[in-house]
Amino acid sequence: MQTSQKILIVRLSAIGDVVHSLPVLHALKTAFPCCQVGWAVEDRAADILINNPLVDKVHVLPKSRWKKRGYSLKNLAEFWGVVTEIRKEKYDIAIDLQELFKSGLVSFLSGAKRRIAHRGAREFADIFANEKLPAHDNFDPEKLIIRRYLEPAEYLGAKADEIVFSLPPSSxxxxxxxxxxxxxxxxxxxxxxxxxxxxxxxxxxxxxxxxxxxxxxxxxxxxxxxxxxxxxxxxxxxxxxxxxxxxxxxxxxxxxxxxxxxxxxxxxxxxxxxxxxxxxxxxxxxxxxxxxxxxxxxxxxxxxxxxxxxxxxxxxxxxxxxxxxxxxxxxxxxxxxxxxxxxxxxx
CATH class of the missing domain: 3.40.50.2000 (Glycogen Phosphorylase B;)
Incomplete structure (x- = not known):
C-alpha cells in the first residue's frame, strides 16, 4: 500500500464496537504516517471520532433523526448527501469493519477502488467487497474482537502488536x-x-x-x-x-x-x-x-x-x-x- 493513500473506515455503530475499532487508527497511522483516514459512523457514536487526533474526516449518518421520521424520501436524500460527501474525498481503500449489509453498502457507494471485508460476512456484506480476508466466526468467544478488527490493517501491511486507543481531548x-x-x-x-x-x-x-x-x-x-x-x-x-x-x-x-x-x-x-x-x-x-x-x-x-x-x-x-x-x-x-x-x- 502507498503511504499517502486515503482510507475510509466504515464502522457505523454501536458505541462499544466503535471503541473496539479505534486501535485500527493507531495501527494504520503508525505504519503509514502520511495516509489520511476518514470514518463513516452513525450520530450516536460520532463524538468518539470528531476531533480525534488520528481521524482526518468524519462522515456522520444521522440515524437518530431518520429513526424518528420513519421511512421517508427526506431520509433517503440525506443518506445520499452523506454518500456524496464521502465520494468527494476520493478514498483509495474502504475497510468495512462492521460487516453488515448497511456498512457494506456504504463501503461500496464510497467509490473506493479497494473494498476490504471478511469472506462470509453477516447479511452477505462481503458481496460489496472486492478484496476478501479469510472467513472467521464473528462470535468466536475465545478470540479478542479487537484482533479481528485489526486484521484488515495487517492485511494492508500494518503491524498490530499493540492495542492503543485514541480519543478526542477534552475542550x-x-x-x-x-x-x-x-x-x-x-x-x-x-x-x-x-x-x-x-x-x-x-x-x-x-x-x-x-x-x-x-x-x-x-x-x-x-x-x-x-x-x-x-x-x-x-x-x-x-x-x-x-x-x-x-x-x-x-x-x-x-x-x-x-x-x-x-x-x-x-x-x-x-x-x-x-x-x-x-x-x-x-x-x-x-x-x-x-x-x-x-x-x-x-x-x-x-x-x-x-x-x-x-x-x-x-x-x-x-x-x-x-x-x-x-x-x-x-x-x-x-x-x-x-x-x-x-x-x-x-x-
Whole structure:
C-alpha cells in the first residue's frame, strides 16, 4: 500500500464496537504516517471520532433523526448527501469493519477502488467487497474482537502488536462542565462510577447486587451513576433498595465527551459489557470492572492489567442472546457474579 493513500473506515455503530475499532487508527497511522483516514459512523457514536487526533474526516449518518421520521424520501436524500460527501474525498481503500449489509453498502457507494471485508460476512456484506480476508466466526468467544478488527490493517501491511486507543481531548468547555457537575461531590473522596443499564436484558446485573454494592462503597467513595435519561427508572429502583446510601445521579446529564472527562478523574468503573465501560477502558485512567453474562469475557474484555472481566463461566456462556431463554429464574450467569467479587477487584 502507498503511504499517502486515503482510507475510509466504515464502522457505523454501536458505541462499544466503535471503541473496539479505534486501535485500527493507531495501527494504520503508525505504519503509514502520511495516509489520511476518514470514518463513516452513525450520530450516536460520532463524538468518539470528531476531533480525534488520528481521524482526518468524519462522515456522520444521522440515524437518530431518520429513526424518528420513519421511512421517508427526506431520509433517503440525506443518506445520499452523506454518500456524496464521502465520494468527494476520493478514498483509495474502504475497510468495512462492521460487516453488515448497511456498512457494506456504504463501503461500496464510497467509490473506493479497494473494498476490504471478511469472506462470509453477516447479511452477505462481503458481496460489496472486492478484496476478501479469510472467513472467521464473528462470535468466536475465545478470540479478542479487537484482533479481528485489526486484521484488515495487517492485511494492508500494518503491524498490530499493540492495542492503543485514541480519543478526542477534552475542550475547555467540557472541562468546565464536568468541574461544575463534580462540585457537588464530597471533597476528598475518590469517584466510583456505576453504569448499570444496557440495551440487552441478558446483560443486566441484579438490582439487589447494585444496591448492596452501593451500600458497601458509598461511605468511602463518591458513587456516581451514569446512563441515559430513560435509565433513571432502573437507577431509582436500585437506590430505593439501597435505603439511605449516598450517591450522585448523572444519568441523562452527560455527553460522550463529558463522560471521557469524568472517567479521566475516576478511580474505578463498574458496568456490564456496554458502551460506557469500553469508553472508560479506552481512557486507560480508571480501573474498569466489567460483569459478563450473555457476551464473552475473552471476546470483549477491558484491555489492560489493572482492569477486570468477571464471568460465572457457565457452560451456556456466552450465548450472545439478548434475552435469556430461562423463564423460571433470574439469569444464573449474572447471579453467580457477586458483589464480593466486584469488591475484590475494586480494592
Amino acid at each position: 475547555e468547555e467540557t472541562v468546565k462542565k464536568v468541574d461544575f457537575m463534580l462540585s457537588s461531590l464530597v471533597y476528598g473522596k475518590e469517584i466510583a462510577v456505576f453504569a448499570p443499564a444496557t440495551i440487552w436484558p441478558s446483560k443486566h446485573w441484579k438490582e439487589e447486587y447494585w444496591a448492596e454494592l452501593l451500600n458497601r462503597l458509598s461511605d468511602r467513595y463518591n458513587v456516581v451513576f451514569i446512563g441515559t435519561e430513560k435509565d433513571n427508572a432502573l437507577i431509582n429502583r436500585i437506590t430505593s433498595l439501597a435505603g439511605n446510601a449516598n450517591y450522585f445521579n448523572f444519568a441523562g446529564k452527560t455527553t460522550i465527551l463529558e463522560l471521557i472527562e469524568l472517567f479521566n478523574r475516576t478511580k474505578f468503573v463498574v458496568a456490564p459489557d456496554t458502551g460506557p465501560a469500553h469508553i472508560a477502558n479506552a481512557t486507560q485512567k480508571p480501573a474498569v470492572i466489567m460483569i459478563f453474562g450473555s457476551t464473552g469475557v475473552r471476546r470483549t474484555p477491558p484491555i489492560g492489567e489493572k482492569h477486570s472481566g468477571l464471568s460465572a463461566e457457565l457452560l451456556c456462556q456466552p450465548c450472545f442472546r439478548r434475552i435469556c431463554p430461562r423463564k423460571d429464574a433470574f439469569m444464573e450467569c449474572m447471579e453467580n457474579v457477586t458483589p464480593d467479587m466486584v469488591l475484590d477487584c475494586a480494592e
